[in-house]
Amino acid sequence: MMRLTLILAAFQMLFVAPLQAQDSLPPAPYAYRQLDDPALEAKAQELMETLRCLKCQSQSIADSDASMAGDMRHQVRTRIAAGEDPEAIRAWLVERYGDYVSYAPRVTAATWPLFAIPLLLLLIAGIVLWRRIGRGQGRAA
Amino acid sequence: MIAELGLAALWLAAALAAMQLIGGATAQHNEESDLALLVRPVAILQGLLALFAFAMLMWLFAVTDLSVKLVAENSHSLKPLIFKLSGAWGNHEGSMLLWVTVMSCAGALIAAIEHRLPEKTMRATLAAQGFVALGFYAFLLFSSNPFERLPQPVPEGLGLNPLLQDIGLAFHPPTLYFGYVGLSVAFSFAVGAMITRQVTPEFARVMRPWVLGAWVFLTLGITAGSYWAYYELGWGGWWFWDPVENASLMPWLAATALLHSASVLAARDALRAWTIMLGVVAFSMSMVGTFLVRSGILTSVHAFAVDPERGSFILALLAIYIGGALLLFALRASSVAEGQRFALTSREGALVFNNVMLSATLGIVLLGTLYPLVTEAFDVRVSVGPPYFNPVGAIFVLPMLMVMAVGPLLRWRWDRFERVRLPIAILVALVVTTAVVIALTSDIGVLPLLGLSLAGVLAIASFLPLRGRKLWRTPIATWGMVIAHFGIAVALFGMASESAFTSERLAAVNPGDTEHVAGWDVTLQGIEPVAGPNWTALEATLVAQRGSGDVVTLHPQSRNFWAPPQQTTESALLTRWDGQLYAVIGGQAQDGRWQLRLWWKPFVTLIWYGGLLIALGGVLAIIGRLASDLKRRHIRAQAQQRRADRAGRAVGEAA
Amino acid sequence: MRRWTLWLPLALFTFFVGLAAYQLTQPKDEFVHSGMLGKPLPEFDMRPALEGMPGASLADFKDGQPKLLNIWASWCLPCIAEAPQLEALRAGGAQIVGIAVRDKPEDVSRFLETHGNPYARIGADDLSELQLAIGSSGVPETFVIDGNGVIVHQHIGDVRESDVPKLLEILQEAGQ
Known part of the structure; x- marks a missing residue:
């Protein structure tokens, strides 16, 4: 949990996630262990990269040493190994933690602009290009 | 005494900035007023005073004056001198002072040497520059005074934070400030040009080196930051679409668009309003980034010392400057004719396409970054991450990259399609062939597939503008473009390759055990405790070998710092020409085995080499532009001289 | 370019400034709230977190009596601050079932010796399974469960003195 965070972009630098004591239990069996079947592991990995670590500031559970992230990885891997569909696991977590837990936003009443605005931008881009370029197609320019 | 001198200089500089603003404003009505004539000297003096104030702060840090609050909180008498000095800007107050210092010095520089624009426009520009600086001075003096004294000096400073004692961290923030300041200069030029209605090719030429400079610094800043996250965070990720990362990417995208549209304006006197708009947007993105990062309004992995009060101050400055500039834009832009229309097959046509797509990409990043803030207003928390940014961004970026391959081959004004048909056909055929070959031989995602096939073709295409030219007579600025575009291809290849072909191996191992990842055999030889000045660590000795190649030793550590814990x-x-082996040692399980994480990341280093190439291209472009400006100035001076001679001779003959 | 489009950037910017200003004045809610309120607890059956105490299972929550379910850990600092309030809740008639997250029996008994034991039973959640299943994202958290094993209320963070009457009230309502 107390992991070195790092500065990236702008400014000032002071770090460190909230200080929290570390539990003493060893990590969950599948927190740091891959599934034996590479295809299943790839599936699990893909899902883990898009689930938010709830205890961290903004990291996926695939990028975190927090023990809760480890337990979430364990859940994901065991469920995938049991044949569960990745999207079903995501839905299960979203039911519990809301959309906050998933980095892949769904189209909902609260998030539709996230998808509508890019379409609008595409449309605007098309119009702007058509207006600036399309009709100017003469050598006179 | 030193602190008081610094503070006095700061107040004086603020007063001069106010004078610069007033002088520049009166110059719009009466060009010969005393105040108007003072604008340039005042700007130079203001820059010198700010520099003096910053030097005083450096001095305080160098001698560790513990009666000054900022020094007491951020330094320590036992730090090495270099980190004492870098400590001067490794905090909120000091970094704001550095920012305003660099900005004032930039203002002083243009006041001293820039004579190409009409004097009235220059004064309006310097007034805008003074106005922006004034806000930052007010911020420093009223809410973030770096020279504040403690009622009682403390015996020792607090700051021995080991994490800040990294040479990279010491120079990372200034790199970004230089970028932001360059954009503030472009902003001032844009405002000056708007006020005096002088949106001319000359304006674009004057502004361009500043935009290029800002762009080079931002490129370097982002590249360095990304490499850091990669090696420090310990999971091999190099970009997380985290709000702070996005805050650095947005000004870069805007600056990229701006420098291309400025080229169109300089060469063809077109895209006038658009260039002005981008000038405003680019600076506003650096301020929005500052705001997002310092106000703590968004959650980020790169936690900063945040403070809502500072947030409000920055937001107020943002509202005044950007709101004011956008208002001016709305009122004035309709009187600025957009200039020429474009043919589809022309250099400027391609550049317009590039601009539109870059702006749309910027819009996506901004949307995704701010959206959680929007829903929070309705008590709904959402996360927007890579599964959103990657595909949605690609919708705009991929077409842009395709046009980027072809654009530089086209001529200005109008070009016959037939002339470029052959190279385009070859490029398209290459993209399709590679895509099909990769799709058939491996099983990777759509985005990496497109990225890989496009990167190869882009790399070739970026050199096509040199075709048929004599290399040593090609202008340096053209070389700059070629290298920057090649850098994009290189970075793209690294990104796509990393995301498509990375192999991962997580394992619990005993000393003596060997693990395998992508052709490498990695053996854990042993674990030893080691100690540093303020940490202890467990250091693993790993022996890695690929096939029958050389045996290499690696030493990942798991470190515990004790102050703060x-x-x-x-x-x-371990870097090889075709990739990097990335090893991390984790904790020990109850059965005594060590947790080992290994990755093989093919061509991952190309991401950052690409970034460096892009920056190098920018540097060459600046050199090329400045050289041709100097040449032009020289020619003009000679012509003037000749005219004067001729006139003199005529007078002589007449006599 | 039409005139009104020139005002568009200013309009968007004003929207942004308004939003940011509004958010700056709002207290930041860093909590992740559980989506499981009104839903039943999942099936679970845990070993005791220490010797001499009963463990916890779903059946314990289905005896018709409402209970508090306290997610905690001996390694969690706010849990120490919370201990006297849990004691007050117990004194107020609350049955508290503890769920010790990622904890060792010896650490648990040491914690209880030092800070008191308000729990009727303590189950050990070694893989945070129950924690994840009920949408809890940290320690400590306290859930109110009605007599049929349905989650009624979630309290995030340590229970302060002022929270005690409210929790008792909710608990009582859950019993009706």
Whole structure:
């Protein structure tokens, strides 16, 4: 949990996630262990990269040493190994933690602009290009 | 005494900035007023005073004056001198002072040497520059005074934070400030040009080196930051679409668009309003980034010392400057004719396409970054991450990259399609062939597939503008473009390759055990405790070998700092021409085995080499532009001289 | 370019400034709230977190009596601050079932010796399974469960003195 965070972009630098004591239990069996079947592991990995670590500031559970992230990885891997569909696991977590837990936003009443605005931008881009370029197609320019 | 001198200089500089603003404003009505004539000297003096104030702060840090609050909180008498000095800007107050210092010095520089624009426009520009600086001075003096004294000096400073004692961290923030300041200069030029209705090719030429400079610094800043996250965070990720990362990417996208549209304006006197708009947007993105990062309004992995009060101050400045500039834009832009229309097959046509797509990409990043803030207003929390940014961004970026391959081959004004048909056909055929070959031989995602096939073709295409030219007579600025575009291809290849072909191996191992990842055999030889000045660590000795190649030793560590208590993983990297082996040692399980994480990341280093190439291209472009400006100035001076001679001779003959 | 489009950037910017200003004045809610309120607890059956105490299972929550379910850990600092309030809740008639997250029996008994034991039973959640299943994202958290094993209320963070009457009230309502 107390992991070195790092500065990236702008400014000032002071770090460190909230200080929290570390539990003493060893990590969950599948927190740091891959599934034996590479295809299943790839599936699990893909899902883990898009689930938010709830205890961290903004990291996926695939990028975190927090023990809760480890337990979430364990859940994901065991469920995938049991044949569960990745999207079903995501839905299960979203039911519990809301959309906050998933980095892949769904189209909902609260998030539709996230998808509508890019379409609008595409449309605007098309119009702007058509207006600036399309009709100017003469050598006179 | 030193602190008081610094503070006095700061107040004086603020007063001069106010004078610069007033002088520049009166110059719009009466060009010969005393105040108007003072604008340039005042700007130079203001820059010198700010520099003096910053030097005083450096001095305080160098001698560790513990009666000054900022020094007491951020320094320590036992730090090495270099980190004492870098400590001067490694905090909120000091970094704001550095920012305003660099900005004032930039203002002083243009006041001293820039004579190409009409004097009235220059004064309006300097007034805008003074106005922006004034806000930052007010911020420093009223809410973030770096020279504040403690009622009682303390015996020792607090700051021995080991994490800040990294040479990279010491120079990372200034790199970004230089970028932001360059954009503030472009902003001032844009405002000056708007006020005096002088949106001319000359304006674009004057502004361009500043935009290029800002762009080079931002490129370097982002590249360095990304490499850091990669080696420090210990999981091999290099970009997380985290709000702070996005805050650095947005000004870069805007600056990229701006420098291309400025080229169109300089060469063809077109895209006038658009260039002005981008000038405003680019600076506003650096201020929005500052705001997002310092106000703590968004959650980020790169936690900063945040403060809502500072947030409100920055937001107020943002509202005044950007709101004011956008208002001016709305009122004035309709009187600025957009200039020429474009043919589809022309250089400027391609550049317009590039601009539109870059702006749309910027819009996506801004949308995704701010959207959680929007829903929070309705008590709904959402996360927007890579599964959103990657595909949605690609919708705009991929077409842009395709046009980027072809654009530089086209001529200005109008070009016959037939002339470029052959190279385009070859490029398209290459993209399709590689895509099909990769799709058939491996099983990777759509985005990496497109990225890989496009990168190869882009790399070739970026050199096509040199075709048929004599290399040593090609202008340096053209070389700059070629290298920057090649850098994009290189970075793209690294990104696509990393995301498509990375192999990962997580394992619990005993000393003596060997693990395998992508052709490498990695053996854990042993674990030893080691100690540093303020940490202890467990250091693993790993022996890595690929096939029958050389045996290499790696030493990843799991480090514990004690003041403040923190655990970090120090990854060990082994770089080969075709990729990097990334090793991390984790904790020990109850059965005594060590947790080992290994990755093989093919061509991952190309991401950052690409970034460096892009920056190099920018540097060459600046050199090329400045050289041709100097040449033009020289020619003009000679012509003037000749005219004067001729006139003199005529007078002589007449006599 | 039409005139009104020139005002568009200013309009968007004003929207942004308004939003940011509004958010700056709002207290930041860093909590992740559980989506499981009104839903039943999942099936679970845990070993005791220490010797001499009963473990916890779903059946314990289905005896018709409402209970508090306290997610905690001996390694969690706010849990120490919370201990006297849990004691007050117990004194107020609350049955508290503890769920010790990622904890060792010896650490648990040491914690209880030092800070008191308000729990009727303590189950050990070694893989945070129950924690994840009920949408809890940290320690400590306290859930109110009605007599049929349905989650009624979630309290995030340590229970302060002022929270005690409210929790008792909710608990009582859950019993009706």
